[in-house]
Amino acid sequence: MRAPIGLRISTRRKALRRSQAALARSVGISPSYLNLIEANKRQVGGTLLQRIAAELDISIGELTGEAEHRLIYELTEAFADPVLADVGLSADQARSLVATQPQIAQMITRLHRAYAAAAVSADAYANRLRADPLLSQLLHQVLSRITAVRSSAEILDEIKDLSSEERERFVGSISREARGLTAVAQNLIGQFDHASIASRSASVRRELDDMIFAARNYFPSLEERAAEIAVDLGEQASEATIIDHLRERHGITVERTANPPSGQAFAYNAERRTIWFRNTVPQSTRQFQMIRLIANVTSGGVLDTVAGAPELSSKTARRLARAYLSSYVAGAVLFPYERFRSDAEALRYDVEALSERYNASFEQVAHRLVTLRREDAEGVPFGFLRSDPAGRLTKHFALPGLLLPQTGHACPLWAIYAAFRSSGQLVRQVVRFSDGSRFLFIAKAVSRRSSGFADQALPHSILLATDILHADRTVYADGLDLRDSGADVPVGPSCRLCTRADCPSRQEAPFAPGTEATLTGSIA
Template identity: 60%
Template sequence: MGRKAGGEDMRGPIGIKISSRRKALAISQAELARRAGISASYLNLIEANKRDVGGALLKRLAGELAIEVGELTGDSEHRLIAELEEAFADPVLANLGLGSGGVRELVARQPMAAAALAQLYRAYAAAVASADDYAQRLRADPLFAQLLHRIVSGITAVRSSAEILEDVPDLAAEERRRFHATITREAKAMTEVAHGLIGQFDREAEGRRVVSPVRELDDMIFRNDNYFPRLEAVAETLRGEIGTLNEGTLIDALEARFGVSVRRSAGREVDARGFPGQYHFNTARREMWFQTSAMAATRQFQLSRLYAELAARDAIEAETEAPELRSPTAQRLAYRALASYVAGAMVFPYERFLGDAEELRYDIEALRQSYTASFEQVAHRLVTLRRPDAPGVPFGFLRSDPAGRLTKHFPLPGLLLPNSGHACPLWAIYNAFRTPEQLVRQVVQFSDGSRYLFLARTAVRRAANFSDRAIHISVMLACDVLHADRTVYGVGLDLGDSEADVPVGPACRLCTRRDCPERQEEALTPGSEQGAVRAPLVPRI
């Protein structure tokens, strides 16, 4: 993965790795320091993770240690660390008092064991969730109650008939036959009930999974650094077929090649599964429907996606044959995500878009105008500009609903973006809801000293009519402050001065800033005093 200085300022396990690599090569600290042109005491601080190391110095150290810079910075390890911090903070492990320092050391020294631990924790979390689901089901499910009642009744009938047969010596032949028949009948009925019950459990088991499908998809996207060269090529071919891509040419191409018609109406319609939306494709009628409220950007994007799915289904499906995608649900989610990827690549061709982005200094509003695109579409495409020989600014991506729940995310190595639940309430993604459809920018600092530029803006899905309601979401991009001056959003910010940085964390649960007035939930950090639980915040007047 060709990454630039992106995550280098993270005080990850770099120090430990330098130290163990040095020891493995039997070089003394003083010797390595001399070769790298720094003092032994400074190297000592670096190895103890007390000083950041990056840029030229890191390159020199890596060179002397005959190791790739990437191996020392270990982007994928940041994610592993984040996962293990979450695991160690879980109440089930909290009593062991495993600090986050321990996590970094573990990942640095025993990467395989650390990965195994993370995998086990995921499986454990999934198992707990599934056990909860079962308990809930069994309590509430009338079907189970009914089946169990049938079984108990059957047993009672068999037992009483059997007892009569046994206890009544002078039973008439006719009566005897009757009770035997009852036993046989009830036993048969119970077999059927038992089969029904087993079938029920089998169906349940099919839906069960060890790792959540969303996580599987995450892993797949992460491994590919959110860049899929084969799909870029597919998009290029499809664009060639269509010519100049816009709504009109897409409609013509869909009609000519696939006999698809496009219909627009004001009413409310649902798709094949009964979900309402602003658009859906009716496979049987080969008809794409848009509600009249759907914006031009939405129509163009969805028509591109439909074209991609009809023209390049096999190519997209081939990408879902990834080792991470073990469950059918994950594969389905991946198919949807990758079809959107192709649509994005069709609307924003890689090289042209990268060129425009650089020229417009990543001004999202300006890019929207050139491509008839929504804020979210542009933001999403920016995240995928990761071609090793022509990368754009590395961005992470988050989307939140008005309840603060995160509904979509693309991770940025080094930065922990929660993939579900809520993020830190101080993040721009939430501030943006206060100033709808205006961009909010923010320079934040995490407790490990890492600094990021956050850009957030709300988007609205328009109401179709008086009785419909507009739906608001907030979309956020995050990049390392090191890249901020490559963007228009660095203008007017003194990026060298961290005085005005907003001190944030990933989410309350995982945040170590104990004195933060915005804290909504106690950190699950092991070692923190139990019983220091803070009541939910009330407005301070």
């Protein structure tokens, strides 16, 4: 769903009492072309949109309506829920509601979030009660111990001529069973608490997404802190200098072993002030994690300040945000903003070429590309998505105009899944959504190293997405006729939100009322 950028440009220009001719002259285009832009008959993006925003003294975010677009998406998702599907809210009605009654639209999405969290919690408890053998066993133990206590108590109450020795034996039995009952009850409560924590994870992820979205995934204070750490490490920081810095400045030693104490690829023991790495962990990961550790031990103040954002309402959300923010700092240290953006422009955003230049992984470079959102020096705007081999989405960063699925699975036609069939090879794809919006997708499946024969190195797929308006700034547009939409792959966001009822790859029936679809993809 594209935001009406042209209308916003026209409204802002008129508010400033500037003519079309004057604005067109200032940004270096013809008045007729500006007229087409304002009429939403021409798409605008990249440097031209930046020049227009600068001339109108308005942020790009306000022109593109990023926040409004996200609200439209969430509203559409809410009304796609089976509980509200009968209402039949159309995309145009969603846009109209957000434009005319934004407070009501926000209230609906918040209520839907609360409902979704409650439904997940109820399902978690119901599933545990029905199917969890541990809960069944614990409940059986509770009943058994209650029965034992009751039997002993009845004997004491009904049989009056018990000897003192017998009475003492039954009292001891009641005491033992009561203590056992307490322990079992605590375990039972712990299991329910675990289910409750798991059910809250979805809402916590939403809060973290809200914080990142509100900041456009760019945090100036963290960029400044990263620059300070980079100065401390030296201009030509290597793995050896980072290890020396950890030892000399922070008393932290780095060890490499075939079997870290935690059994994970790497682990930090705060008490021993030692960070371990498996021998097979690549250098790029070792350097990233060591710098992330430096950020954690030296930047608590700035990390806590940013993690105190109003979008985060719980300690769990702030803890997860702090972990993400420390990774942000590490990425900013390894890929200094100005130099990295300059290299990205020179290499036309060739992720593999950037990986080679910076001796970094594909995923690390992709992460940093997503954060190049400083308004006066913005890179190509990318969205980011990661999938595990089962197709489950494990990480995402939204792109204005393309709000990626929060959880579950994306459209099965997306390149992120095709990349699994071409492991190690980059897959590119031009897609078109039902509203006419077009995007360039690039994806690659990569695997982490295993430490031995018995360890499985599961691949995961990384996807970067950008609006077709910016595609020609990347190397991935070479050889493509971006003006010809005939070769586009028709896709949707996910099966349940897709309106293409005749799609042969559909895996789930759509939620839209009155829409029938054949689940050809799910039939063996």
